[in-house]
Amino acid sequence: MSRLALSLRINGETHEVLTAPHRTLLDVLRDDLGLTGTKENCLEAECGVCTVLLDGRAVNACILLAAQCRGRDIVTIEGLASGGELHPLQRAFVERGAVQCGYCIPGMILSAKAYLEECPEASEDGIREALAGNLCRCTGYQKITEAVATAARELYGGRTTQ
Ligand code: FES
Ligand code: FES
Numbered sequence: 001m002s003r004l005a006l007s008l009r010i011n012g013e014t015h016e017v018l019t020a021p022h023r024t025l026l027d028v029l030r031d032d033l034g035l036t037g038t039k040e041n042c043l044e045a046e047c048g049v050c051t052v053l054l055d056g057r058a059v060n061a062c063i064l065l066a067a068q069c070r071g072r073d074i075v076t077i078e079g080l081a082s083g084g085e086l087h088p089l090q091r092a093f094v095e096r097g098a099v100q101c102g103y104c105i106p107g108m109i110l111s112a113k114a115y116l117e118e119c120p121e122a123s124e125d126g127i128r129e130a131l132a133g134n135l136c137r138c139t140g141y142q143k144i145t146e147a148v149a150t151a152a153r154e155l156y157g158g159r160t161t162q
Pocket of ligand 2: 100
């Protein structure tokens with residue numbers, strides 16, 4: 001089987017991988033690089049647990065070929081904490097009790113990050129719309145929405161409208 005040598009920029013570091021052309025970014029993240037914070041479930045862009053940031057936009061890693069990500073900037077949940085400190089979104093999810101089983105949370109947080117960077121004046125409706133592609137079977141979404149609004153206030157100085 002043919003193999004591709006890929007150079008992938010993930011969480012600020014360059015990783016050299018040798019992979020089959022059909023393998024997805026999710027395959028490479030989890031199986032080759034051990035970045036298992038990106039979760040796996042439906043594999044057909046329905047649930048959002050595999051969400052990562054690609055050049056700042058939230059995408060489903062399960063339907064993206066790893067080869068499509070050459071030269072792009074990839075961020076996974078492992079890349080959010082800095083200097084031993086959780087990202088404000090991570091902290092808000094914990095403090096607002098927005099995490100139950102946790103399986104959906106990495107994808108939720110990355111979708112929320114992309115949304116807040118685009119729309120610092122977050123609204124409840126905007127947050128819900130931004131997270132519509134991320135399914136959670138546990139929480140009912142209210143605490144997740146509150147956590148994102150809390151992080152928006154911390155990150156953007158209270159400009160959020162919620
Ligand atoms: S595993 Fe990618 S959207 Fe469900
Ligand atoms: S916290 Fe369990 S699926 Fe969301």
